[in-house]
Amino acid sequence: MASANANAAKDKAMELAESSRDSDWKFPSFTAEMFRGNFRWDLLHSFPEQSAEDKRIGDEFIEKLKGVLDTHVNPDEIDRTGEYPQEAIEALAAIGLFGMTIGKEYDGLGFSKTNYCRVLHFLGSYCHNTVTWVSAHQSIGCPQPIKIFGTDDQKKRFLPRLAKGAISAFALTEPEVGSDPARMATTATPSDDGKFYLLNGTKLWITNGTRSELLVVMAKTPPKIVNGKERMQISAFIVETNSPGFEVKHRCHFMGLKAIGNGVLTFDNVKVPAENLIGKPGEGLRIALTTLNTGRLGLPAAAVGGAKAMLRECETWIKDRIQWGVPIGKHQHIAKFSANIAADTLAMEALVWLCSSWADKGNADIRLEAAAAKYFCTEKSWQMIDDFVQVRGGKGYETSASMYNRGERPIPAERWLRDARIGRIFEGSTQVMHLIMAREAMDTHFKLVMPLLKPDPNNKKSKLQLVIEAAKFYTRWYPKLYLPSVQTYNVNYLSPANQAHLPWIEKTTRRAARVLFHTMAKYKEQLEYEQVILGNFVDIGVDIFTMSALLAFVEHKLAKNPSDQSPQELANLFCKNAKARIEANFRAVKNNHNTEFAKVADSLMDGDYRWMYSDIYNGIHPHWKKMEAENAYEEVSAK
Ligand SMILES: Cc1cc2nc3c(=O)[nH]c(=O)nc-3n(C[C@H](O)[C@H](O)[C@H](O)COP(=O)(O)OP(=O)(O)OC[C@H]3O[C@@H](n4cnc5c(N)ncnc54)[C@H](O)[C@@H]3O)c2cc1C
Structure with a gap:
């Protein structure tokens, strides 16, 4: 009975999500195409560049912003007191920071998405409390829904107030x-x-x-x-x-x-x-x-800024800190952490500038790409800060105030770690990003195969019609997934390294679509509930997208400055890591023990493992005691 209720609740949640999902694709989506086995390099290359005029606007504003940050915002002090100064909010509002995404006709700055992301990137390199005040207001707060869905009257009534700093x-x-x-x-x-x-x-x-x-x-x-x-x-x-x-x-x-x-x-x-x-x-x-x-790009942009601030500190620290007779950067473990921080930062950056430029041009559907960027950048950011704390050793765990008070350069690694953790939870948790992307990865198959596997009484088409429709699609689509590369990677304008990476990515895109199809044939309608397997496909897709964005970004950098091969070096490292992750994900689709997770988690929920914690401190926390006295505390064993 309990499980029937749980399924009904799950179905209700899915039905609501499905009815609110935008099922139209007005513009191409690199990721949606990729899940169908199409590698759309043409959507990424040439990597879009911000216009000189738009860049000038962004540069000037960032310069002004720096002045306000220098005089009003002390990130360590704000963290220590836990209070964001009202005068800082007012000073930031005075330069228009709260109206960046609001059109000039409503007294805002009318920034492009790229400039908005550049500002968050800049703030992210300095103070994440500031990022959050700005982004909660503009990435998800009132301006965005009013701009997209509001009436003229609502725009006139609210946008000018919001632009002036009504939080x-x-x-x-x-x-x-x-x-x-x-x-x-x-x-x-x-x-x-x-x-x-x-x-x-x-x-x-x-x-x-x-x-x-x-x-x-x-x-x-x-x-x-x-x-x-x-x-x-x-x-x-x-x-x-x-x-x-x-x-x-x-x-x-x-x-x-x-x-x-x-x-x-x-x-x-x-x-x-x-x-x-x-x-x-x-x-x-x-x-x-x-x-x-649409607001989801703010967090990744800020994460990139944060990653760069850390990279800067990493460079000096691993060179200056001598242990066992050499700079710690010469020890292979530390070299691995530091190299990955550098390579992942560039990959994150490629995603942010690509997606923000697509958002500006309005020529691509970025809902999956923004989800991928949010997921990838917040996860990587957490991982790299954790690695950086390790690279810093004990100083990674010490607060910057403590370091400052004993006369040491205060690098706030522990604050960065604390501030970054929430990125994986809010504005759509990592698991929810997986669900969103998995749903879209399965879209074609859901439309064609699900009506056959899970007949819907409201569907007006007969079973025969549905079979013919599916057969028509799959007999043309499936064989194509076995064809060799259909694109030529022009040797005149691609670096030799990228000429090797790209056919691999293209081949892997088709392989992923094939394996997804085979997996669907194996699990049928149950695949919907195989979150971990679908997660493996999402991770393959996110790595393919990120590698592709990064290679296009690197090509763009090489075209501007052919003598500097450092971006290529980072891309090569990123691709090697990503390829290893992709292979591991393919293996996990085929060979896993996912059913055991459910079994053990069920036993845990049934209380079967209480013996494991029978010998720990068994008193109750003072706050809980207080709540118990007020009848607000539910004892674990009572459940
Ligand atoms: C600092 C902070 C700021 C926030 N700001 C805002 C804000 O401005 N506005 C606002 O509305 N909300 C805000 N939130 C809420 C935030 O968006 C939620 O915490 C987030 O959506 C996750 O919801 P939850 O915490 O209730 O977790 P739950 O939904 O209870 O999930 C618990 C865990 O289960 C996972 N999970 C849930 N459902 C599934 C599923 N179907 N499949 C697999 N895994 C699943 C989640 O990923 C998570 O790991 C904020 C939260 C914090 C902590």
Whole structure:
């Protein structure tokens, strides 16, 4: 019974996600094509370059920003006090930092996505608390959904305020809603006269929420009947935080990002005018997902800036620190960490500039690529900072204040580590990025094969029609996956190293599509639930995409400066690492023990391993004790 309920809840979550998913592909997507076995090098090469005029605008702004950071923002002090100075916010707002993505017609700076990412990249090399204030407001806060889905009236009313520095936030998460919006409890009840909605509920961990003037809030509106079944409706609202009934109940504190203004927000019959509904009722989740899709490049851009700041410190440290008679960079373990930091940083950078340029040109669909960039850059960033802490030894674990106080160059590796960890969780966790990309990897097969494996009573096509459609596609598509390379990599304009890498990537793209198809034939409709195997394919895809972006980026650099082979050296290392990861992922698709994970996790949930912790400290934490006294503590064994 419990498992039937779990499956029904899973189906409900998937149905909601599916109904909010944008199923149209108006522009080509490198990654979607790749999962179908097509290697679209033409979409990457020549690597797009920022125009001189756009670059000038970005350069000038960054110079101005540096001045404000130098005078108002001390990252270590902000981390230590856990308070972001209001005068810093005001100084940053005064130069237009909170209106970068808002058009000039609404008093914003009207920056291109590339310049927006360049600014976050710059901030990421200095202070991640600042990154978060800026990005929660602009990557996901009110400007983005209003720009994309707002009415003219909403744009006129809100964008100029937001551009001038009225801080905003994005409120989706709730105590019971993280990755699964189907559990949403916040409601927006329309008034009888249709003039307003009454908002009730609690939102958790809302970044900027403690100082926001405006929020975009997702809430449940009355359900709709679709195909005879009730379908949950989530709608998006612009909410003024000075509305009666709104309260910041609690400011949340975290492992890192100590000075963000993140809070628990409550809504008690908050009256929201109907004119503040964004889009139509029921479009809220699609709006939230689209906002996240387009906003997702901010975090990777900041991660690249952070990686470069670390690389700079790494260079000096591994040269100057002598142990066992040589600089530690000469020890192979440290050389491996440091070399990978350099190579991965360049790969991350290639993804960010490629995706931001595509976003500007509007000639490519980047929802998968932005997800890939978010996933790859936040994971790599965490891994490389962890490696850097290792490279720094004890000084990697010491706070920069402590180093400063004893007269040592204060490199804040431990702060970087603390600040980076959340990147793998918020704005779509790594696992959710995998689900999004896996869904799209399977799209063609889902459309053609799933209706046969899992018949849908609402499907108007007969089984025979479905079989003919699938046969027509697969008899043409499948044999092509065995053809040798169909592209010629022009020897006149590609480096010899890349002429070797590219055919491998092309061949591997087709191999991945083939193996995915075979895997589907093996697992049939169960494949949907094989998250780890689908994750292997996603990881193969992300590595293929990243290698390709990096090679195009390197070609671009070589064309400008042929005598400098250092980018190629880094690309060669990255490709070697990526190829090894790809091969490991192919092996894991075929040969794995994934079923054992479920078995052991089930036993864990059933309490079968309690014997393992029977001999540890068995008192209760003082805070828990207090909560127990207040009847708020649930004992583990009681579950
Ligand atoms: C510092 C901070 C800032 C934040 N800022 C905001 C904000 O501004 N606005 C906002 O709305 N939210 C915000 N959040 C919430 C954040 O987006 C969520 O934490 C995130 O979406 C994950 O949800 P969760 O923590 O509830 O984890 P859960 O959804 O409970 O997931 C727990 C674990 O299970 C995994 N998981 C969940 N579902 C699946 C699945 N189907 N398959 C496989 N694995 C799964 C997750 O990846 C995670 O590892 C913030 C959180 C933090 C900590």
